[in-house]
Amino acid sequence: MTDRQDPRSTLVTDGGIDYREVFENANVGIAINDLETGTFGEVNQHYADMLGYDPDELGEKRIEEVSADDPAFDQAAAVERMQRVVDGESQTFDWLFEHRDGTAVWAEVSLKRTTIGGKPRTIAFVSDITDRKERKRDLEFVEEMVDTLGVGVAAYRESGRFEYVNQRLADILDTETERLLELSICDVNPALEPERFPQYWASFEEGETRTAETTVTLDDHEAVVETVTTCMAVDGVRYHFGTIQDVTERKRREERFQAFVEQSNDIISVLDGGGNYKYQSPSAERILGYDSGALIGENAFEYIHQDDQERVMERFEAAVEKPGGAIVVEFRFRHADGSWRWLESRGFNQLENPHVRGFVVNSRDVTEREEHERQIGELHDATRRMVEATDAQSVADIGIETIETTLAHPIAGIWLSDEGGERLEPAAWTTASEDLFGGPPVYTDGDSLSWEAFATGESIVIADLRDAGGRYNPDTPLRSEMVIPLGKHGVLNIASREPDAFSDSDVALAKLLGANAQSALDRGEREVQLQRQTDRMEFFNSILRHDVLNAMTVIKSRAEFLEADLEGEQREDAATIVRWSEDVKEIVPRVRTVLETLTGTGDPHLEAMGLGPELEAEIARLEPTYPEVSFDVSVPDGPPVIANELLGDVLGNVLTNAIEHNETAGLRIQVTVVDEDGHRVVRIADNGQGVDDEYKEAIFRRDETGHAKSVGSGFGLFFVDAMVTEYGGAIDVEDNDDGGATFVLHLPTAE
Numbered sequence: 208m209t210d211r212q213d214p215r216s217t218l219v220t221d222g223g224i225d226y227r228e229v230f231e232n233a234n235v236g237i238a239i240n241d242l243e244t245g246t247f248g249e250v251n252q253h254y255a256d257m258l259g260y261d262p263d264e265l266g267e268k269r270i271e272e273v274s275a276d277d278p279a280f281d282q283a284a285a286v287e288r289m290q291r292v293v294d295g296e297s298q299t300f301d302w303l304f305e306h307r308d309g310t311a312v313w314a315e316v317s318l319k320r321t322t323i324g325g326k327p328r329t330i331a332f333v334s335d336i337t338d339r340k341e342r343k344r345d346l347e348f349v350e351e352m353v354d355t356l357g358v359g360v361a362a363y364r365e366s367g368r369f370e371y372v373n374q375r376l377a378d379i380l381d382t383e384t385e386r387l388l389e390l391s392i393c394d395v396n397p398a399l400e401p402e403r404f405p406q407y408w409a410s411f412e413e414g415e416t417r418t419a420e421t422t423v424t425l426d427d428h429e430a431v432v433e434t435v436t437t438c439m440a441v442d443g444v445r446y447h448f449g450t451i452q453d454v455t456e457r458k459r460r461e462e463r464f465q466a467f468v469e470q471s472n473d474i475i476s477v478l479d480g481g482g483n484y485k486y487q488s489p490s491a492e493r494i495l496g497y498d499s500g501a502l503i504g505e506n507a508f509e510y511i512h513q514d515d516q517e518r519v520m521e522r523f524e525a526a527v528e529k530p531g532g533a534i535v536v537e538f539r540f541r542h543a544d545g546s547w548r549w550l551e552s553r554g555f556n557q558l559e560n561p562h563v564r565g566f567v568v569n570s571r572d573v574t575e576r577e578e579h580e581r582q583i584g585e586l587h588d589a590t591r592r593m594v595e596a597t598d599a600q601s602v603a604d605i606g607i608e609t610i611e612t613t614l615a616h617p618i619a620g621i622w623l624s625d626e627g628g629e630r631l632e633p634a635a636w637t638t639a640s641e642d643l644f645g646g647p648p649v650y651t652d653g654d655s656l657s658w659e660a661f662a663t664g665e666s667i668v669i670a671d672l673r674d675a676g677g678r679y680n681p682d683t684p685l686r687s688e689m690v691i692p693l694g695k696h697g698v699l700n701i702a703s704r705e706p707d708a709f710s711d712s713d714v715a716l717a718k719l720l721g722a723n724a725q726s727a728l729d730r731g732e733r734e735v736q737l738q739r740q741t742d743r744m745e746f747f748n749s750i751l752r753h754d755v756l757n758a759m760t761v762i763k764s765r766a767e768f769l770e771a772d773l774e775g776e777q778r779e780d781a782a783t784i785v786r787w788s789e790d791v792k793e794i795v796p797r798v799r800t801v802l803e804t805l806t807g808t809g810d811p812h813l814e815a816m817g818l819g820p821e822l823e824a825e826i827a828r829l830e831p832t833y834p835e836v837s838f839d840v841s842v843p844d845g846p847p848v849i850a851n852e853l854l855g856d857v858l859g860n861v862l863t864n865a866i867e868h869n870e871t872a873g874l875r876i877q878v879t880v881v882d883e884d885g886h887r888v889v890r891i892a893d894n895g896q897g898v899d900d901e902y903k904e905a906i907f908r909r910d911e912t913g914h915a916k917s918v919g920s921g922f923g924l925f926f927v928d929a930m931v932t933e934y935g936g937a938i939d940v941e942d943n944d945d946g947g948a949t950f951v952l953h954l955p956t957a958e
Contacts, residue, residue: 236314236333238266239323242289245269245282248328257314257335259307275303275311292318293327301336313340359432359451362562364444367391367404371562376451381428392447395423396434411438413445414486414500420454439486441564474550474572477565480527480558482507482520485565494572496543512539512547523554527566532556537573549577575712582716585613586723593727599623599696602731603634606699606724611637614716616701618685620647621724622657623697631661631697648679655679657698660690666721668714671706689714691721696728755791763788811933815847815957816854818887822878825859833866839877848887848954850934857930860923861891861938861950869895869947882956886936889952894945903940 230237236254238247247254247266255262258273265273270285278284280303288298298318306312317332359376363369372387380387380395393401398421411417416437423432436449474494477486484502491497508516508523515538526532534554539547552570557563589609593602603621610619620636633647640647650657656677660667667690669675672683687708691699699721703709709717763785770781819842826838848854865876877892898906907928931938935955943949 236331236335238331238333239321240289240318240329240331242286242293242327242329245286254333257333258304258312273304273307275305277303279303288318289329292320292329295320301340302333311337313337357452360449361387361392361451362446362448363392364446365408367393367399367401367408370446379430379432379451379453380423380425382425392449395425396421397424398422408447411436411447413438413440414503423451441561474568474570476507476568476570477563478507478568479565482523482566495540495548510541512541515539523566526554526556527558530556530559537577540570548572549574579712579716582613583719585609586716586720589613589720590723590727593724594730596727596731599728599731600634602724602727606720607635607637609720610699610701610717614701614713614720616703616713616717618643618702618704620700621693621697622647622650622661622700623693624661624695628695631657634697643684650679656688656690657700660692661698664692664694666691666714666718668709670709673706689717691717692725693721693728694725696725699724759788759791812851813849813934814851816850817847818842818845818854818880818889818954821855822858822880822889825855825862826878828859829862829866833871833874835871836866836874836876839875841878842880845880845882845887846956846958848934849957850954853930854934857927857952858889860927861952864923865891865893865895865948865950869893875945883953885958886953886955889954890949891952892943892945892949893947894943895947897942897946898940898948906940907938 230251233251233253236251236257238250238254240246241248246269250262250265252262255265258265260268260273269282271280271282274280274285288300292298297320298316300316302314302316304312304314313336315334315336319330319332321328321330357375359379360371360373361369361376362371368391369388372384374384377384377387387395391401393399393404398419399407414437416435418433418435420431420433423430431454432451433454434449434451436447438445438447440446473488474491475486475488476484476491479485483504483506487497487500487502489499491502492499502510508520511519519536519538522534522536526534533556535552536554537549537551540550542548549572550570551573552568554566554568557565557567586609589605593605596602596605603623606621607619610616617637617639620640621634622631623634624631629651631650633649636647648655650661652658652662656667656669656675657679659677667688669688672678672685672688684704685702686704686706688700688702689709691701693699699717701709701717766781766784766788770778770785773781822840822842826840829836830838850857862876862878866874873894875894877890879890879892881888881890906924928938931952931954936953938950938952940948940950
């Protein structure tokens with residue numbers, strides 16, 4: 208930060224207004240972003256507090272470091288928005304940050320363009336909108352639920368007169384809600400005769416629900432409907448709550464509605480202010496095992512796991528104190544059989560709603576999800592341990608341990624391939640497997656399902672082995688089996704004595720473990736190879752650094768003495784030795800760089816680089832040396848390319864090659880650049896002698912070069928080819944209309 212200008216130092220206008228005070232004390236987040244580094248730059252205290260950092264610490268961070276792990280909020284997206292602002296387009300958008308404590312922070316960001324210290328900058332004004340986002344999500348949930356139901360709703364008391372009707376019921380009867388509120392249920396349901404209505408009312412027991420299909424009429428309008436009527440006491444007053452739905456509409460949506468209501472994993476409950484059950488939907492019997500009505504009057508918190516009770520009660524009590532308050536909470540609830548089920552509940556305070564007078568809770572059984580997440584977490588831990596393992600046997604041992612403890616499969620084993628790939632030898636197995644079979648077998652080509660999966664690379668899942676061919680043991684006591692290939696390393700087998708024992712989730716988790724084990728085995732193999740390559744490179748580099756360079760230094764120094772003492776042709780010969788010695792010394796570092804690149808032992812440090820400056824610098828270097836050569840260069844503005852600090856050497860080698868392999872008198876070098884399909888295509892053309900077809904491939908390979916003028920081995924173009932390939936591009940040579948050669952480099956752009 209010592210060499211970067213503080214943008215706040217310029218925040219004083221000609222009128223003498225000091226904006227630093229405004230910057231520091233504004234009640235919104237403000238940042239002066241640094242587009243060059245992609246960091247927050249200068250931020251005020253409000254912005255820093257919003258994300259849990261101090262201003263200096265946050266200012267040094269890149270945008271993506273405190274943003275959600277989502278491509279929509281990565282560094283590239285942030286830089287693109289800032290660049291668009293610099294280009295004159297203001298930006299206002301929502302952005303998902305991650306607070307220092309890991310929580311999500313939604314913010315509304317407004318980006319403006321300004322100039323500070325003569326440089327274009329972006330100023331960000333940021334407001335925390337997390338609460339607004341959450342409220343919007345809850346509201347959308349409620350609205351979607353109501354819209355999905357799409358039924359008429361009514362409530363009436365002992366007189367039969369409607370106390371409440373909704374618009375949907377009015378639509379069914381082709382009238383207005385105001386008119387219905389002047390009528391009774393007997394006026395629209397001919398089946399309920401006014402004389403018999405008192406008996407009908409008295410026949411209902413509190414909590415009882417009846418479903419019937421009937422015809423409702425009003426004036427000349429008639430509709431066949433299905434009614435669901437429930438008798439419920441609200442504040443000591445009995446009501447009939449009914450839903451009315453057109454049967455035709457119901458039949459059109461019957462399958463979806465039935466799945467939603469009757470087969471849903473959701474339980475609808477109504478609690479009083481103390482947490483006692485007033486109502487619970489019939490799905491509670493299927494999901495939690497309690498008979499319909501068994502929990503009415505019971506306190507819900509007595510059924511919640513003691514480790515979750517206090518947390519849930521605090522959330523509930525806070526929502527009860529706030530009319531319309533809502534909560535979302537997960538907890539364990541005791542099943543009727545004594546086991547614990549994980550529920551995800553959304554609660555809504557409707558205690559002041561005269562038609563509900565309760566706390567409405569929508570609960571979903573998420574036990575399988577919780578268990579799946581636990582297994583995924585433990586699989587991640589196992590993967591980390593496998594990656595850290597030092598040998599294949601350790602990877603296999605960790606894999607079997609994970610299958611037993613995390614995936615809960617007692618019968619399993621891992622077989623690893625021998626070096627020749629001709630045998631699958633047992634590496635690790637569970638105790639239950641050993642008790643069942645004794646020592647596990649060795650598999651060879653064509654004798655088992657295990658070998659089939661290994662050879663094809665395809666997982667095999669058998670619901671019943673009695674129906675499967677290719678069994679290693681026709682009399683196996685096993686009934687179900689999964690065989691997961693581990694690439695070229697072997698297979699992972701999981702089995703059961705029960706048929707059809709594995710769910711889709713079991714198969715998915717087994718494949719995930721197999722993929723992770725394969726990655727760990729691949730990594731271990733690569734590390735062994737990499738260490739071997741590194742050892743060889745160190746040895747070769749030591750030869751280059753010491754033997755070759757030292758020898759060339761001695762040769763050069765002796766030749767320089769001779770050049771000073773000799774005359775005529777002998778002096779020229781000594782000068783040639785000096786030049787060639789310099790060439791050899793210059794090529795040694797490049798040889799080392801290329802070898803490290805090809806073997807993967809070096810870091811190429813690829814980054815976005817401007818093509819124009821590198822070309823211009825190389826041509827400026829060559830023009831004084833070759834004044835008789837004319838250069839025609841056309842490099843239009845364009846995106847940067849992916850390269851490293853050797854890009855100039857790459858371009859310089861191609862240019863030098865075009866000069867040194869032709870007569871320089873009258874030689875013209877033309878350089879053009881065009882953008883094509885995500886690449887900047889550089890064409891370096893000369894009007895020299897060209898390249899014969901038989902050499903157009905060989906010149907890029909050290910042992911097949913057709914040009915050996917300056918360095919004897921043709922390493923220059925080999926170096927160019929190796930580095931361009933490392934950049935993700937390509938190079939070739941073609942003839943041109945002047946009879947010369949055109950070298951074409953395809954360099955990928957960084958955009």
